[in-house]
Amino acid sequence: MKNQSVSNNIDWLTVLLYSILVVMGWMTIYSASLPTETTSIFDLSQIYGKQLLFILVTIPLIFVVLTVDAKIYEKYALIFYGASIVLLAGLFVFGKTIKGQTNWYSFGSFGLQPSEFAKIATALVLAKFLSDVQISLKNTQHQLIAFGIIALPVMLIMMQPDAGSAMIFAALILALYRDGLPSWYLWTGVIAIVLFFASLFLRLPFILLIVLGVMLIHYFLSRRAHRNPILYTLLFIAIAGFTYSTGFVYDNVLEPHQKDRIDVLFGEEVNQQAEGYNLNQSLIAIGSGGWTGKGYLEGTQTKGGFVPEQHTDYIFTTVGEEWGFSGAILVIGIFVTLFIRIIYLAERQKSSFSRTYGYCVASILFMHFFVNIAMLIRLFPTIGVPLPFFSYGGSSLFAFTILLFIFIKLDANKVNEW
């Protein structure tokens, strides 16, 4: 009895969580884009009308994703990857430039954002690469290939430039870690981030003094056999060099608006009408929600259109304002449940390909979720990434849907693998 019916094995909990998020997302977009005079909810001249159309289009999309042979995703992973690289590169010729960013193909009033789909392809290729029994992430050469797979689309996206989308790919490191990437990569990353932010607050000699102190303590606490003065010295020089260069990067490499975003994060006074304005309005909208919010369609900040781009990257501000703290934790709870469910399912997979892909899906969705909400509440610098299933936009909705449903298909198909 080959090929059991797919529908019998679909993880309906994941589908349910997905559906709840999409419906809540649409309701929020409706509120955020409600015009003063009432119109039909299918009005395609309105944002909520278009989003409703997108949601309807996902239904056949899901059907296709679930019905094609699960093998295709593994088999043609490289082809999908190649195609998305071509699409990304093609932007520099055919793309449409909006606000200095070239990340769209434009078809009339609709657009296509290839970076959204590149995430799926990259996840598939990465999973395929790692599922090969010959491959081990303990091997430096294999590590480099894995990083290369991630780096290629990141570079093209950075050139658009779209720092937010590029950053999401960093989440794939978390999936690599599950598959055996040595942990010092993570430690290096964490230390680098800590040093970068520390260098914004503290003077260089002071940071080096702390680093030196920590290293000396570590040196004398470690076993005598492990004490290697040369290694410690080299490490210290590397850290010193890195910390020095972050100051240089901050001053000379970052764009002024990116610097402003970092300054705003740490509460520096920045012109309220420019960089600080978005964050300030976002905080006001969310902060004024209280325990239970102002009520659906009753958000004063939302109605007044104070938060810019509220239906896309800032959609969670409407949740915070109209549904309050209770609504916000409900939405967060649903997201977290979805992520944990995906990881749980991934661990259940028989094939290494499916498991790695599941981890990639969870990592990407989580990264979007965290960066998006954290930037609204001043936990993270302002970076434009959409909130999965919530934010307005066809490309992102389609991409997230395909990303998730390929995994659901793989999961449903596991009974057929041996």
Next chain:
Amino acid sequence: MRKILLPALIIAAALLIVARLFYLQVLDDSYIKKSENNAIKIKYEYPERGYIYDRNGKLLVANQPSYDIMVTPNEMEKDLDTMEVCRLLNVTKGYFLERVEKAKVYSPRLPSVFLSQLSKKDFAAFQEKIRRFKGFDIVKRSLRDYQVNAAANVFGYIGQVGEATIAKNPYYKSGDLIGRQGVEQVYEDVLRGVKGVQYIQKDRFNREIGSFKDGIYDTLAVKGRDITLTLDIELQKYGEALMFEKRGGIVALEPKSGEILALVTAPTYDPALLVGRDRSKNYRMLENDTIGMPLFDRGLLAEYPPGSPFKILTGLIGLQEEVINENSAFTCHHGFSYGRGAFMRCHDSGTNRLHEGIYKSCNTYFANTFKLTIDKYTKPEYGVNAWSSHLKSFGLGDFLGYDLPPGRKGLIPTSKFYKRFYPNGGWRSSTIISNSIGQGEVLMTPIQLANMMATVANQGYYYTPHIIKKIQDGKIDPKFTGKHYTSIDKQYFQPVIDGLYDVYNLGTARGLGVPDIEICGKTGTAENFAKINGVRTQLTDHSIFVAFAPRHDPKIAIAVFVENGYWGARWAGPIATLMIEKYLKGTITRKDLETKMLTKGLKQEYEKVISGQPFRINQ
């Protein structure tokens, strides 16, 4: 470990976000305020202030519309034609910048007053072009329109609310008007009504996009309620006219109710001076008159030595303490000797009983009575305390509790007071003997004196004096309808009243009588001192008169103080008599007295004190 990292990271990140949201949404409520400032515009509608009537239903205070130009700094545009605004409103650029700066300090998002209390024609040209001046608004308020030029001290005035009040009372916003002084202050809550509020939802371009929550929080303005005062405005006006070029106060009460019939202070001012654009200029002018002090309500605030009218109390206490009776007699030899070299002079001589003592105002009689009262007790402390507690039962030495800004307590010394004064002891009845005749330490305000006369007229009780007679759709404070009994028994009043009646027939107010009205009165002549260039200098005595009438059915009790008017029957007596006749009969028979009071004053007397030249007193 490798399986744990991602779920752990997800949960940690979610908890971090939830904690931050909890802080922003639940703990920190500043964003709620910011959101309101941001998205909701509040529009106020100011109701008309309640009218004020006199006891006979005559309209005293009505309203006139007035317009304020308001500015909201955040709504002003960068390319605003400042010079044009200044030209149309006739203000300087310096004024413009100063007001806008001030408005920013108060709130960049709320309207502040730019130019206040304009009449329609003042801003007609500006109004035509107001659409070009974003951030400027015209608000209609109601200002007072006085129907009489009198009783300014009773009415008080209305002015812009101060920052301290705004901070304390959330009802008031910058630019609102509030009653100050007089009944405007005391009955502010009744008179002002409740302003209407409209919440309007704005968008980020500050455009109005409809009412907030379909107007469920909006309220309509409620008109202020009218009040009726106990004042008889004709009597009040007459009293003010009689105080022509004099300083002092007149308080007239209705003994049967405690209602204030007239509350005159002199000099006074036209209440209309404190309305409109010149209000602050005029207020400063009145405030700067530190000699006449027109803003100082002498009827309530001036503490004078009461002089001879105080003998009424000395006599009543003596009777109550049973140290004298109405037949007790003392012999006077032009004065009273109370120690070696200590002598209180008296204009009288001969042997007097209580009756003569009162109408002749014999110092000796009351000095003896006082001495006996204090010395009845084993120690002077006990004597003074007994004496002062009798006085306090008349409402003296404390706030009377009337419904006008509280005024002054006056002074009734107790043993504590003298212990502080003479820390080594050694004081006795003779040390403080001057109190017997209303000099010494005792101080009373004119309203306390008038209330004392009302108490005597009632033979032992008084009502708390009050100015409110009726409140539209409301009740007056019940404390104004309860009797306060004194510690003097009713039986002791009649002999004193008989003495007061003969003040007009045989005594110090002979020649002031009015046909057909039996008046009981008492003159007073009080020594007083002032510091001139740092030197304590005696000035001409205050002329004092207290009275009530008619004798058998008292309808009015009155106290009159004329500063530096010399003896009581010279100025205060005629004024009290004329006021009584005016109130009881409506017409004046003593035209001779009236003409003198209306046309003669004490200008010269007051001028010589400030002339810097040496001067003589009591001429």
